[in-house]
Amino acid sequence: MKSRELEEAIQRLLDGTLEEERARELQEILKHDPQARRLYLSYAGLQQALEFRLARPQPGPDHRLVTAWRLRKERWRTWRIAAIAAGIVIVAQLLVFRSIVGSGGASSATVKLSPYTLSSLRDPTGADQSDGRMVPGSRLSLAQGNAELTFPNGTKALVQGPAELTLVKKGELNLERGVIWCLVAPKDHGFRVNTPELEAVDMGTDFGVVSDPDAMDEVHVFSGTVEVRNRKRSADQVILHGGEARTIGSTGLLASIPSRPDHFPRVLPDSLPMVRFDFAAASGGAVKVTGDHPEIADISASLVPQGDPPLVVPGHAGSALRFQGHQDRVQTNWPAIAGNAPRTVTFWLKADPSANLSQLPAILGWGNPKVPNGKWKILLAQERPGMPAYPRISFGWHGYDSAVAVNDGQWHHCAMTYTGRMKADGHPDVSIHVDGASTAIRYQDFQSPGGQSREPETATGANGQPLAIGYFREDWPSRSFNGWIEDVRIYAGVLPEEAILGQNRDETPRK
DSSP states (O other), X not given: OOHHHHHHHHHHHHHTXXXXXXXXXXXXHHHHOHHHHHHHHHHHOTTHHHHHHHHSOOOOOOTTTOOHHHHHHHHHHHHHHHHXXXXXXXXXXXXXXXXXXXXXXXXXXXXXXXXXXXXXXXXXXXXXXXXXXXXXXXXXXXEESEEEEEOTTSOEEEEEEEEEEEEEETTEEEEEEEEEEEEOOGGGTTOEEEOSSEEEEEXXXXXXXXXXXXXXXXXXXXXEEEEEEETTSTTOEEEEETTEEEEXXXXXXXXXXXXXXXXXXXXXXXXXXXXXXXXXXXETTEEEEEEOOTTGGGOOEEEESTTSOOEEEEOSSSEEEEEESSSXXXXXXXXXXXXXXXXXXXXXXXXXXXXXXXXXXXXXXXXXXXXXXXXEEEEEEESSTTSOEEEEXXXXXXXXXXXXXXXXXXXXXXXXXXXXXXXXXXXXXXXXXXXXEEOOEEEEEOOOTTSOOOOOOBOOSTTSEEEEESBOXXXXXXXXXXXXXXXXEEESSXXXXXXXXXXXXXXXOOO
């Protein structure tokens, strides 16, 4: 076909008026002519031609002239042409996709995941991409964990979840959410990372970008130079050098912030990011904080009150804290895990059968208790003194209790998880493990006075309380734990059952 005829045939195909024979001829042309495919895609776009064609109402028949037999025949013809159109769209998509992949290397990136990462990788057509390779248009989603991207010229990027990332084209990424560190090879000069608020353009460097839906995005430069642009104000841009960082300040313009290289992992971890509180090192009122979470350097923890803090005593296999039930606690400055991000909390616990635990004493918690479902709290639920006490996950108006009691005077390993998702029954997807075994969960409803509730979303920040262990400040000072706690760990993600079981078997317990 000549150029004019080709355009007319494509337009008639999309209108549904192209004869069947001509449609088949067009299909063959598109199979073998890249220029014709580009023309077709410029008219229709990937996948949109068929959707548009089938969504349009068909003209009503003139029943004075068209018999029922002819009407059926016309409908069959219309659907056959539509089917051919579908084949053309699919062929065009596959050929374009194969041309991207086949072009190899310059535009692609290989993806490697850390253990326990939950992710999805979709190709430009929206289909699952199982080969672990991103091409322009591919979208990587990390519910938890980390991913390493390696580009052909040697550029590397490490992404920390939760994250949403798209490879736009060669040397350009869109980061809608998450934390990314980039080490750009000389041949990839001009490598770009875009967030909803900022653009970071490499000029030969090592840099990191943070995209957070609940805070201002950030760019940190560790070596070399990066051009940072404010996407809200095109004239607001700056060249950053090693040791400098920017965010959008209260005026809406780029503002200087401290550079934090420790917030950006540079190698794939062998587990989920974790914060651990080691009570063996509790001395002088300070508690040692260890782990591989990117925020670890900023976290401090202390025993309070100074005059009568929790006591350091022998525990399950090391040192534990003996809480005495009068608001003594471990107080931290860490806001912990926000929103509905996945998490796992593990610890060893011992409670005396004679202890009064009926006031719902907190094992640990963080967030805003004044917001319905705005906190994350682990506690013991006991109906009356002397009765069994069960581990509970509390979001506020809704509680989830283990069916296994733990106030028998023995050490028990407890693990609580939350995927951040809601189940089909309308409840959060949580689990409780006691001594390595998953337990049945009993739902407790404490509906708000107005009869309204909402999906759990831990409220951190200015209005939320940072993590505390042994007591969570609410309106009831009596909700203070009386018992022993050892080896508290908080993971940024959901540990699988085999990892929880392995942790439970780490040491030989003592009574």
